[in-house]
Amino acid sequence: xxxxxxxxxxxxxxxxxxxxxxxxxxxxxxxxxxxxxxxxxxxxxxxxxxxxxxxxxxxxxxxxxxxxxxxxxxxxxxxxxxxxxxxxxxxxxxxxxxxxxxxxxxxxxxxxxxxxxxxxxxxxxxxxxxxxxxxxxxxxxxxxxxxxxxxxxxxxxxxxxxxxxxxxxxxxxxxxxxxxxxxxxxxxxxxxxxxxxxxxxxxxxxxxxxxxxxxxxxxxxxxxxxxxxxx
Ligand code: ZN
Numbered sequence: 001x002x003x004x005x006x007x008x009x010x011x012x013x014x015x016x017x018x019x020x021x022x023x024x025x026x027x028x029x030x031x032x033x034x035x036x037x038x039x040x041x042x043x044x045x046x047x048x049x050x051x052x053x054x055x056x057x058x059x060x061x062x063x064x065x066x067x068x069x070x071x072x073x074x075x076x077x078x079x080x081x082x083x084x085x086x087x088x089x090x091x092x093x094x095x096x097x098x099x100x101x102x103x104x105x106x107x108x109x110x111x112x113x114x115x116x117x118x119x120x121x122x123x124x125x126x127x128x129x130x131x132x133x134x135x136x137x138x139x140x141x142x143x144x145x146x147x148x149x150x151x152x153x154x155x156x157x158x159x160x161x162x163x164x165x166x167x168x169x170x171x172x173x174x175x176x177x178x179x180x181x182x183x184x185x186x187x188x189x190x191x192x193x194x195x196x197x198x199x200x201x202x203x204x205x206x207x208x209x210x211x212x213x214x215x216x217x218x219x220x221x222x223x224x225x226x227x228x229x230x231x
Contacts, residue, residue: 002056004087007144014144019196024051030176030202037205046178046186055140059226066227072136076117080210081203082161082169085110087145088197092188100184106145109218110200113139143226151221162217171204
């Protein structure tokens with residue numbers, strides 16, 4: 001079981017959320033620049049897929065020794081997709097945009113790790129594209145979650161991924177094709193979101209492979225939120 005962790009104020013250690021995660025709902029191509037870099041058409045409604053709970057691993061905060069992350073071997077490039085992660089605070093079924101806005105228990109960051117070859121070639125001996133490409137163990141490292149007040153999200157939420165201290169991906173929630181409350185409401189029309197579920201809201205441009213030795217740092221509103229090391 002995976003319990004998302006809530007960031008506390010001042011120097012208090014993070015605390016486990018009261019509900020475990022039952023699923024991670026991911027949104028594909030929610031930023032124009034990323035849809036273009038993969039030569040994919042821009043979706044007319046949110047593209048959804050699920051990452052299973054075995055993919056969840058807790059990334060460390062900057063005060064801790066970085067999480068050591070092992071990537072699958074012999075399966076081609078494993079790409080990073082940094083995304084804003086939303087922690088669902090209460091059950092949502094056919095929920096309005098307004099209900100969804102008030103059901104956000106926290107905002108964090110996640111890396112939607114993707115075996116790009118498996119994702120691109122559905123007809124290979126590796127079989128179906130989604131699960132092999134997206135659901136291997138530890139394919140979804142997540143940060144601690146901050147409250148909306150802690151990150152001052154009134155204007156927008158900006159975020160970035162640094163590898164070996166170089167910025168490789170940066171995004172801002174205002175560039176999303178479908179905004180966060182709309183996504184939550186739209187997902188809740190398709191199936192029930194439960195307290196503890198996590199939504200990954202899509203990745204901006206700049207995806208690329210990770211290799212052994214890479215030092216990873218994720219920033220939310222210009223603050224380091226999580227770190228990891230590829231071993
Ligand atoms: Zn993604």
